[in-house]
Amino acid sequence: MFDTVATLDCGGRSLRLDRPRVMGIVNVTPDSFSDGGAHATVDAAVAHGMLLAEEGADVLDVGGESTRPGAAEVPLEEELRRVIPVIERLAAKTSLPISVDTSKPDVMRAAVAAGAGMLNDVYALRREGALDAAAELGVPVVLMHMLGEPRSMQDEPRYDDVVGDVHRFLAERIFSAEMAGIAKKNIVVDPGFGFGKNRDHNLALLAQLHRFTELGVPVLAGLSRKKTIGELTGREIARDRVHGSIAAHLIAAQRGAMLLRVHDVAATVDALKVWNAVAAVPMPRVD
Numbered sequence: 001m002f003d004t005v006a007t008l009d010c011g012g013r014s015l016r017l018d019r020p021r022v023m024g025i026v027n028v029t030p031d032s033f034s035d036g037g038a039h040a041t042v043d044a045a046v047a048h049g050m051l052l053a054e055e056g057a058d059v060l061d062v063g064g065e066s067t068r069p070g071a072a073e074v075p076l077e078e079e080l081r082r083v084i085p086v087i088e089r090l091a092a093k094t095s096l097p098i099s100v101d102t103s104k105p106d107v108m109r110a111a112v113a114a115g116a117g118m119l120n121d122v123y124a125l126r127r128e129g130a131l132d133a134a135a136e137l138g139v140p141v142v143l144m145h146m147l148g149e150p151r152s153m154q155d156e157p158r159y160d161d162v163v164g165d166v167h168r169f170l171a172e173r174i175f176s177a178e179m180a181g182i183a184k185k186n187i188v189v190d191p192g193f194g195f196g197k198n199r200d201h202n203l204a205l206l207a208q209l210h211r212f213t214e215l216g217v218p219v220l221a222g223l224s225r226k227k228t229i230g231e232l233t234g235r236e237i238a239r240d241r242v243h244g245s246i247a248a249h250l251i252a253a254q255r256g257a258m259l260l261r262v263h264d265v266a267a268t269v270d271a272l273k274v275w276n277a278v279a280a281v282p283m284p285r286v287d
């Protein structure tokens with residue numbers, strides 16, 4: 001995997017990837033699939049972010065546009081109105097790195113100016129101007145695979161070879177990012193669970209997650225409370241999918257994920273304490 005430990009410099013706030021780290025989700029949206037509306041006001045979102053920080057999150061991911069299947073795009077001004085005040089206040093109240101979950105270059109710029117130190121783009125910088133914005137900002141960026149658009153991505157998604165197809169896409173996005181002037185040390189990749197993938201696609205990506213570590217950059221996995229977890233466990237209500245999400249994220253950690261994007265931070269932190277303890281046990285040499 002890595003000869004040396006990757007440390008992301010998130011606008012002066014370090015995110016050390018010496019072990020799987022927890023990205024706490026702060027959705028400032030009225031319609032997120034799993035917690036829509038729960039933290040839709042600035043005060044509620046900031047309070048939630050601080051709660052996740054207290055629960056042990058290593059980074060907070062602030063998003064103002066739901067990307068659930070079928071979601072409509074949020075206008076720029078509305079997305080700014082939602083996320084910038086939250087980022088400003090969280091950056092002042094916590095020393096944790098803060099990422100902004102957006103695909104719009106103008107939101108990226110405003111978010112970094114407000115204190116965000118990382119970009120999380122479900123479009124992998126494919127929107128116009130996004131590559132240049134990310135290169136200028138010089139902060140780490142998560143490049144995620146999505147098939148099509150949120151509006152239509154779950155309409156019968158098809159792949160010849162989902163792992164190979166996603167791997168090729170991410171390799172191409174890493175190349176494009178480096179050509180735009182983004183340092184490889186600032187790149188994280190993410191196969192995009194649920195973004196144009198059905199249950200079998202998601203299971204194949206999880207089962208072969210180690211393949212993505214071959215790209216030479218940290219891997220992020222985000223399965224938290226998603227539909228596939230619900231299908232496998234029979235838990236129809238998203239907030240009831242914690243146990244299944246923990247299982248999936250431990251498998252992801254075991255197969256090389258260094259960042260786990262989760263709603264349920266306390267439960268994930270506890271699970272990773274067990275995982276880390278076992279990972280720290282020296283293994284007998286096999287001569």
Ligand SMILES: Nc1nc2ncc(COP(=O)(O)OP(=O)(O)O)nc2c(=O)[nH]1
Nearest residue numbers: 027032033034066067068144190193222
């Ligand atoms: N890098 C990355 N970013 C993401 N952003 C949003 C969602 C969707 O989950 P959530 O934020 O809970 O829902 P919504 O998009 O409806 O707000 N999933 C990912 C993911 O898997 N990876």
